[in-house]
Amino acid sequence: MSGFIAVYLREMLILRRRIRRQVLSMSVSPLLYMIAFGYAMGGIKIEGHSYREFLIPGLVAMSSMTQAFAIAVDINVARFYWHIFEEFQAAPLSNIAYVSGEVLAGMTRAFLSVAIILVIGLFFRVCLNYSAVAFWLAIALDSFIFASLAVGLAMLVKSHADQAMFTSFVITPMAFLGGTFFPVDRLPVWAQKILFFLPLTHASKAIRASAYGHPVDYSSYLLLAIIGVVFFFGAIHCVNRARD
Amino acid sequence: MIRIEGLKKSYGAIKALDGIDLHVAAGELFAYLGPNGAGKTTTIRILTGLTRRSAGDAWLGGFHIEKEGLKAKKRFGLVMQSINLDQELTVWENLDIHGRLFGMSAGERKKKIDQMLSYIDLIDRKTALVKQLSGGMKRRLTIARAMIHSPEILFLDEPTVGLDAAIRRRIWALIKEIQEEGTTIFLTTHYIEEAEFLADRVAFLDEGRIVTIDTPQALMSRTGAWAIDHMDAGKMKTQYFQTRQEADTFITRQKESYTLRRVNLEDSFLLLTGKKVG
Ligand SMILES: Nc1ncnc2c1ncn2[C@@H]1O[C@H](COP(=O)(O)OP(=O)(O)O)[C@@H](O)[C@H]1O
Ligand SMILES: [Mg+2]
Numbered sequence: 001m002s003g004f005i006a007v008y009l010r011e012m013l014i015l016r017r018r019i020r021r022q023v024l025s026m027s028v029s030p031l032l033y034m035i036a037f038g039y040a041m042g043g044i045k046i047e048g049h050s051y052r053e054f055l056i057p058g059l060v061a062m063s064s065m066t067q068a069f070a071i072a073v074d075i076n077v078a079r080f081y082w083h084i085f086e087e088f089q090a091a092p093l094s095n096i097a098y099v100s101g102e103v104l105a106g107m108t109r110a111f112l113s114v115a116i117i118l119v120i121g122l123f124f125r126v127c128l129n130y131s132a133v134a135f136w137l138a139i140a141l142d143s144f145i146f147a148s149l150a151v152g153l154a155m156l157v158k159s160h161a162d163q164a165m166f167t168s169f170v171i172t173p174m175a176f177l178g179g180t181f182f183p184v185d186r187l188p189v190w191a192q193k194i195l196f197f198l199p200l201t202h203a204s205k206a207i208r209a210s211a212y213g214h215p216v217d218y219s220s221y222l223l224l225a226i227i228g229v230v231f232f233f234g235a236i237h238c239v240n241r242a243r244d
Numbered sequence: 245m246i247r248i249e250g251l252k253k254s255y256g257a258i259k260a261l262d263g264i265d266l267h268v269a270a271g272e273l274f275a276y277l278g279p280n281g282a283g284k285t286t287t288i289r290i291l292t293g294l295t296r297r298s299a300g301d302a303w304l305g306g307f308h309i310e311k312e313g314l315k316a317k318k319r320f321g322l323v324m325q326s327i328n329l330d331q332e333l334t335v336w337e338n339l340d341i342h343g344r345l346f347g348m349s350a351g352e353r354k355k356k357i358d359q360m361l362s363y364i365d366l367i368d369r370k371t372a373l374v375k376q377l378s379g380g381m382k383r384r385l386t387i388a389r390a391m392i393h394s395p396e397i398l399f400l401d402e403p404t405v406g407l408d409a410a411i412r413r414r415i416w417a418l419i420k421e422i423q424e425e426g427t428t429i430f431l432t433t434h435y436i437e438e439a440e441f442l443a444d445r446v447a448f449l450d451e452g453r454i455v456t457i458d459t460p461q462a463l464m465s466r467t468g469a470w471a472i473d474h475m476d477a478g479k480m481k482t483q484y485f486q487t488r489q490e491a492d493t494f495i496t497r498q499k500e501s502y503t504l505r506r507v508n509l510e511d512s513f514l515l516l517t518g519k520k521v522g
Contacts, residue, residue, distance in 0.1 A: 002344050002345075002347045002348075003344070003345055003347065005344055006341050006342075006344035006345045007345075009341060009344065010330065010333070010341050013333055013337055013341075014330070014332055014333065017332050017333070018332075082328060082329075082330065082331065083324065083326055083328035084328055084329075084330055086294055086322075086324055086328055087328060087342065087345070088345070089292075089293055089294050090292045090293060090294060090317060090320075090322045091317060091342075091345040091346060092314045092315075092317040092318045092345075092346065092347070093345055094314070243293070243294060243295055243296050244294075244295050244296070
C-alpha cells in the first residue's frame with residue numbers, strides 16, 4: 001500500500017510543479033475545437049442538440065483517453081531519460097502496486113482535463129447533466145482503460161519513439177473516429193462495424209448519453225469494465241518484461 | 245552477505261558475464277575493479293533485480309535474488325552509475341518517496357531523512373529542487389537516498405565517476421563512514437586509487453570473468469614492492485622488484501631515463517590480464 005502511494009504521490013508532486021503549463025496545454029485544443037468547429041457547424045443540430053452540446057461530451061471522452069494515455073510519456077521519460085524507473089525496480093514494490101499507482105496518476109490527469117473542458121463548455125454556455133453518476137463512471141472507465149494500456153505499453157517499448165508511433169497510429173485515429181466530432185452512425189456500415197470494437201466509441205456514447213440525461217445502457221459500461229480489467233492485468237504482467 | 249554462484253549473462257552473442265563466483269562477508273568493503281565493458285554494471289543490475297540473469301544464482305543476506313526477490317530487495321540500497329534522481333522534485337521529496345517505497349512510517353522517514361541529510365551536509369538544502377544542486381551534491385544525495393531504509397548492503401556503481409579529485413575524496417570518506425557503521429559495501433570502479441584506498445578485498449574483472457580476488461596488499465605484493473618504468477629500445481617497459489635493494493641494483497645499470505615508484509594495483513592488473521584498467 002505504501003509503495004502504491006509512493007508511485008502515485010511522485011506523479012502528483014511532478015504534476016503540481018507543472019500545474020500551470022499542464023492546465024494551459026490541456027485547454028488549448030478543446031478551446032480551438034469549440035471555437036473552430038463550434039462556429040463552422042453552428043447551425044447544425046444533432047439528436048436535437050446544438051453542435052457544441054454534441055462536442056463537449058465528445059471532447060470529454062477523447063481527452064480522458066488521451067490524457068490518461070499520456071501517462072506513458074511520463075513513464076518513458078522516467079525510464080529512458082532520468083532512469084528513475086530503476087528506483088522502482090530495485091525497491092520491494094509489487095507489480096500491482098506500481099501499475100495501480102501509475103494508472104491512478106493517469107486517471108487523475110484525465111479528470112483534470114475533463115474539469116477544464118467542462119469549464120470551457122460553460123464559457124460557451126454549454127451546461128449538460130454533469131451530476132449523473134453514470135457520466136463520471138464512464139469517464140473513470142475510459143481513463144482506466146487507456147491509463148492501463150499506457151502503462152503496459154510503456155513497459156514493453158524499447159524507446160520513446162516506439163511509444164510515439166503507437167500514439168500516432170492508434171490513439172490519434174481513434175480520437176478522431178470514436179464519436180468525438182460526429183456521430184458514428186453517419187459513417188458507412190463497414191466502418192461502424194470496425195469502430196464498434198474501439199473502446200472510445202463506447203465511452204463517448206456512454207458519456208454523451210449520460211450528459212444528455214438519457215437512460216443508461218449498462219452493456220456499454222460492462223464492456224468498458226471488462227476491457228479495463230484485461231488491460232490492467234496485462235499491464236501488471238508487462239512490468240517484468242521491462243527488465244533487460 | 246552476498247553470494248554469487250556461476251552467474252552468466254549474454255546479450256545475443258555478447259557474453260557480458262561468463263561465470264562469476266564470489267562471496268562477500270558481512271561488513272566487508274568489496275571492490276569490483278575492471279575496465280569499461282568488463283561487466284561491472286551488469287553484475288550489479290542482476291543482483292538488484294534490474295536485469296535478468298542467463299544462468300547461475302545469487303543470494304543477498306540469505307535471500308535468493310529472484311525466488312525471494314521482494315525480501316532480497318529490502319536488504320540493499322543501490323547507487324547507480326548515472327544520477328537517477330527526480331530533478332523536478334526537492335531533495336526532501338526524493339528521499340521521502342524512497343522511504344515510502346520501502347514501507348517506512350512517517351515518523352521513521354522524517355527522522356532518517358534529517359539524519360541522512362545532516363550526514364551528507366545537505367540539511368540546509370532540504371527544500372531545494374534537485375536540479376539546482378551541483379554534481380557532487382547530487383552524488384551524495386543518491387548515496388543518502390540508498391541508505392534511508394538502513395540497508396545491510398550498499399551497492400555503489402562507479403560512485404565517483406566524473407567528479408573532481410576533492411569531491412572524490414569527500415565521497416570516499418562518506419563511503420568509509422558508512423562501512424564503519426556496519427554496512428556491507430559492494431563497489432565497482434575503474435579507478436585504481438579508489439579500490440586501493442577503500443577496499444578490504446578486490447576482484448579483478450575482465451571480459452565477464454573474475455581473474456583473481458584478494459586484498460589490495462596481497463595483490464600488489466604478488467607483483468612486487470617497487471616498479472621501475474624505463475625506456476628499452478625506444479619502448480616504455482616496467483620492471484618489478486620485491487626489495488628496494490634489487491631496484492637500486494637495476495638502476496645502477498640503467499643508462500636511459502627511468503622512474504622508480506611503488507607498485508600499485510594497476511601493475512597487478514596489467515600483469516594478470518595484459519590490460520590497463522583505466
Ligand atoms: N543492454 C545491453 N544490451 C547489449 N549489451 C549490453 C547491454 N548492457 C551491457 N552490455 C554489454 O555487456 C558488457 C558489459 O557491460 P557493463 O556491465 O556495462 O560493463 P562495465 O560496467 O564494467 O563497464 C559490455 O560489452 C556491454 O557492451
Ligand atoms: Mg558500468
